[in-house]
Amino acid sequence: MKFRNTERRETIVLQMTPMIDIVFQLLVFFVFTFKIVLPEGDFNIRMPSATASESSQPSETPLLKVRLQANDEGDLVRVQLGDLVLDGDAPFHQLQSQIREMISDDAGPGSTDQEVEIEADYKLKYRYAMNAITAITGYVDSNGDQHKLVERVRFAPLAEK
Amino acid sequence: MRIRPRGDTKIVEGDLTPMIDMTFQLIAFFMLVINFSEVEQDQRVQLPASELAQPPRAPYEHPFTIHLTRTDRYIFGGRELSELSQLKSALLKETQIIKRYTAKKLADVTIIIRADKNAKTGQVQEVIQTCQELQFEKFALRGKQSDVPTLGGP
Numbered sequence: 001m002k003f004r005n006t007e008r009r010e011t012i013v014l015q016m017t018p019m020i021d022i023v024f025q026l027l028v029f030f031v032f033t034f035k036i037v038l039p040e041g042d043f044n045i046r047m048p049s050a051t052a053s054e055s056s057q058p059s060e061t062p063l064l065k066v067r068l069q070a071n072d073e074g075d076l077v078r079v080q081l082g083d084l085v086l087d088g089d090a091p092f093h094q095l096q097s098q099i100r101e102m103i104s105d106d107a108g109p110g111s112t113d114q115e116v117e118i119e120a121d122y123k124l125k126y127r128y129a130m131n132a133i134t135a136i137t138g139y140v141d142s143n144g145d146q147h148k149l150v151e152r153v154r155f156a157p158l159a160e161k
Numbered sequence: 162m163r164i165r166p167r168g169d170t171k172i173v174e175g176d177l178t179p180m181i182d183m184t185f186q187l188i189a190f191f192m193l194v195i196n197f198s199e200v201e202q203d204q205r206v207q208l209p210a211s212e213l214a215q216p217p218r219a220p221y222e223h224p225f226t227i228h229l230t231r232t233d234r235y236i237f238g239g240r241e242l243s244e245l246s247q248l249k250s251a252l253l254k255e256t257q258i259i260k261r262y263t264a265k266k267l268a269d270v271t272i273i274i275r276a277d278k279n280a281k282t283g284q285v286q287e288v289i290q291t292c293q294e295l296q297f298e299k300f301a302l303r304g305k306q307s308d309v310p311t312l313g314g315p
Contacts, residue, residue, distance in 0.1 A: 017179065018178075021179075021182045024186065025185075025186065025189075028186065028189060028190065028193075029189075032193045039216055039305075039306050040208060040214065040216065040275075040303055040304070040305055040306065041211070041213075041214025041215040041216050041217075041303070041304055041305075041306050042214065042215065042216070042217055042273065042301035042302065042303050042304075043211075043213070043214065043301065043302040043303075043304065044271075044299070044300070044301050045299075045300050045301075045302065046298055046299055046300070047289060047293065047298065047300055048268070048293070048298045049293035049294065049296070049298075068282075070282075074279070074281065089313060089314075090312060090313030090314035092312040092313065092314075093312045093313050093314025094314070096312060096314075120282040120283070120286075121282070121283070122281060122282070122283030122284075122286075123281050123282075123283065124281065124282040124283070125278065125279050125280070125281070125282070126209055126229075126276045126277065126278055126279065126280045126281065126282050126285055127209035127210075127278035127279065128282070129282040129285070130209035130210075130211050130278070130302070130304050131209075131211070131311060131312055133211070133302065134211040134212065134213050134214075134304075134311060134312060135312055137213060138213050139213075140212050140213070140310065146213060146215075155285075155286050155289060157290070158283060158286045158287060158290055
């Protein structure tokens, strides 16, 4: 009977270190790219107090007025651009199209010095105001590129509550 | 004279791979963790979403952040305030500090307004008006970035 020579058998050692390194790299990468909260962004508006602005910059183009009406709960009831009432499922989308037509942004960004004044009801929820500002200041095309429309946005002076 | 056999000399070589690995890990970690804009976030405020909200390209020179919660309260400088007059006096103190100790103009100070999506628009306007009375001119309305269009429509 022949015995196998057990001493000659080679032990295979797996190199675990590079694998663990790469696994940690991947882990760190995914931990950081995972967005729990979306990043925050700003709308920059320059709004000097009324007396100062009138003296410094007389505007040549007529002021566009956007009126946002709310009910008692603060929900949006009506959007109005000048005298035009925008009703429908997506009033802010309509507002955006109207402003795009008016501005005709083919000339490129910053081609207009149009100013828009937002007149909102006191109780209106802020997210509708944000929607209006979004609709007025620009749009995102199908390629995901941002285009600017009107950069000068301001709030109308506050009426009584 | 004895000649040393040549093959005997061993080159001592430290294994640099794990060290480089760790260094890259650290570099990657700090690159991702570093935050230039020092965002002031607060759980009491849920920002409205907008696809056009862009993070500031450069950090503001001298920002003040005013938070507005859905329960109609103001948060400024870490303190929760319930009245606009309190906010005004707190801001007034800041303006005096700026005027006395720095060369900056109040018009260059950016007021970042972080208002809750269900806060009242009128209250945001009141805050803006109050700041205008104190000669502030630059405002940044903060919103949450959105990957989907927020205006509805086709």
